[in-house]
Amino acid sequence: MRSSLAPGIRVITSFSRDSWYRGFILFLTFLFYTSYHLSRKPISVVKSQLHRNCSNVIRPADLNVTNNDTWCDWAPFDQDNYQTLFGAVDNSFLVAYAIGMFFSGIFGERLPLRYYLSTGMVLSGIFTSLFGLGYYWNIHSIWYYAFVQAMNGLVQTTGWPAVVACVGNWFGKGKRGFIMGVWNSHTSVGNILGSLIAGVFVSSAWGLSFIVPGIIIGATGVLCFFFLVEHPEDVNCTLPQHHQESAEQEPLLCNSSSNEEIFSSPPPGTPPSVVERSDDHAEAISFCRALRIPGVVEFSLCLLFAKLVSYTFLYWLPLYIANVAQFDPRAAGDMSTLFDVGGIVGGIMAGLVSDYTGGRASTCWVMLIFAAPMLFLYNHVGQNGVPTTIGMLLVCGALVNGPYALITTAVSADLGTHECLRGNSRALSTVTAIIDGTGSIGAALGPLLAGVISPTGWNNVFYMLITSDILACLLLSRLVYKEIRGWCGYHTRMRGFKEI
Numbered sequence: 001m002r003s004s005l006a007p008g009i010r011v012i013t014s015f016s017r018d019s020w021y022r023g024f025i026l027f028l029t030f031l032f033y034t035s036y037h038l039s040r041k042p043i044s045v046v047k048s049q050l051h052r053n054c055s056n057v058i059r060p061a062d063l064n065v066t067n068n069d070t071w072c073d074w075a076p077f078d079q080d081n082y083q084t085l086f087g088a089v090d091n092s093f094l095v096a097y098a099i100g101m102f103f104s105g106i107f108g109e110r111l112p113l114r115y116y117l118s119t120g121m122v123l124s125g126i127f128t129s130l131f132g133l134g135y136y137w138n139i140h141s142i143w144y145y146a147f148v149q150a151m152n153g154l155v156q157t158t159g160w161p162a163v164v165a166c167v168g169n170w171f172g173k174g175k176r177g178f179i180m181g182v183w184n185s186h187t188s189v190g191n192i193l194g195s196l197i198a199g200v201f202v203s204s205a206w207g208l209s210f211i212v213p214g215i216i217i218g219a220t221g222v223l224c225f226f227f228l229v230e231h232p233e234d235v236n237c238t239l240p241q242h243h244q245e246s247a248e249q250e251p252l253l254c255n256s257s258s259n260e261e262i263f264s265s266p267p268p269g270t271p272p273s274v275v276e277r278s279d280d281h282a283e284a285i286s287f288c289r290a291l292r293i294p295g296v297v298e299f300s301l302c303l304l305f306a307k308l309v310s311y312t313f314l315y316w317l318p319l320y321i322a323n324v325a326q327f328d329p330r331a332a333g334d335m336s337t338l339f340d341v342g343g344i345v346g347g348i349m350a351g352l353v354s355d356y357t358g359g360r361a362s363t364c365w366v367m368l369i370f371a372a373p374m375l376f377l378y379n380h381v382g383q384n385g386v387p388t389t390i391g392m393l394l395v396c397g398a399l400v401n402g403p404y405a406l407i408t409t410a411v412s413a414d415l416g417t418h419e420c421l422r423g424n425s426r427a428l429s430t431v432t433a434i435i436d437g438t439g440s441i442g443a444a445l446g447p448l449l450a451g452v453i454s455p456t457g458w459n460n461v462f463y464m465l466i467t468s469d470i471l472a473c474l475l476l477s478r479l480v481y482k483e484i485r486g487w488c489g490y491h492t493r494m495r496g497f498k499e500i
Helices: 007-013 017-040 042-050 082-110 113-136 140-169 176-183 185-201 208-227 289-290 296-324 327-358 362-382 386-416 427-458 459-476 477-487
Strands: none
Touching: 017 113, 017 140, 017 176, 017 185, 017 208, 017 296, 042 082, 042 113, 042 185, 042 208, 042 296, 082 113, 082 140, 082 427, 082 477, 113 140, 113 208, 113 296, 140 386, 140 427, 140 459, 176 327, 176 386, 185 296, 185 327, 185 386, 289 296, 289 427, 296 327, 296 362, 296 386, 296 427, 296 477, 327 386, 362 386, 362 459, 362 477, 386 427, 427 459, 459 477
């Protein structure tokens, strides 16, 4: 009697070859950008170690010091202007990142993504490690740390346009909000892992808080070189449909025999090898033409303010928790990860809701509206006990990072494959770079303003964040109005965009 097929094998064979490749690419790009964020996070954890309240630290008996107030600090961050110096180090990275991002998308459209990503990750690993080596080389120059951070910010611009372009090449529009909402959790996962890894070494040898993440992202770059596949047709997989939403059903993984196949297939009998890339001979889109795609300017400016809020939390939350709630550096870093846990939930919920309603702008608008009062509450009651702190961090993380995640993923991919592009998908990296580059201006301004404002009181920092959320809402008003009109049955013709 012939034995039945093993249950595990039945599960494996139930998925199509296309589904396995798409799942593999989704996992790889998730891993790549997790490593990018993992290498950015240590500075926020180490800040509280570079400048401490030395009166609360036990001094070794054999240590001979002349200044009892700063003996445990790391020069040059041992002076009263330490917050300004922290802001300078943060902005060395963020300003370089913001400037480089506008050029990175242009390079990303014209260079092989595999080489571009691999080189960027290896270089980022080197510069991240160099910051930590300052501890072992006993370097106390602000210019060294600022330069290393600036170079790291520049090479890290290789990441986002390239991974979004790669995912956009493999995934069509049908369930893009949910898929990319789950996928975008790499940002929060990277922040959490970066905080935990940095927290392990911060109190004993803070240099390892940078060297270990640097090794991780460098190793991930090698992995990218050996395994990344840029286009489905490179491995004879079928192309996704970007605009025929009524005919497209895209669950993340589904049975290959189902009518709801994950991606569109060629006509029966057509071998995958004859499927041609629609943009083989298309020219990469120019910067100015990308700006003329409907919605690019509004979402870019909205992201500027949304990312200002998110990155202020990224760089200053552990220090805020340590100062206000009196946590030690490691505990403050661990507690700050709850903000990123909330961000994972917020990104997924934003993707699901925007897929169901078709309203990307409206989803962002509602979350930003609720974020403003929640930030106010967190500042005033968020430290009233550990349970309250945990709950407020989760809620604030979801509302702050949800719109940020949606704009940088599904919205960027939607606009980069907009119907006005006539099938030219080579705009994806450029559009992504414009949106995230504009957002990175806010990412640079947020920590800088926090460094300037925080000496006047943390209340003023939170007022700045609340104002930014309100401005982000206002910038989406026109798009929200159009979506509401669409739900009410009004349709407007696309104007003002000539054929590319």
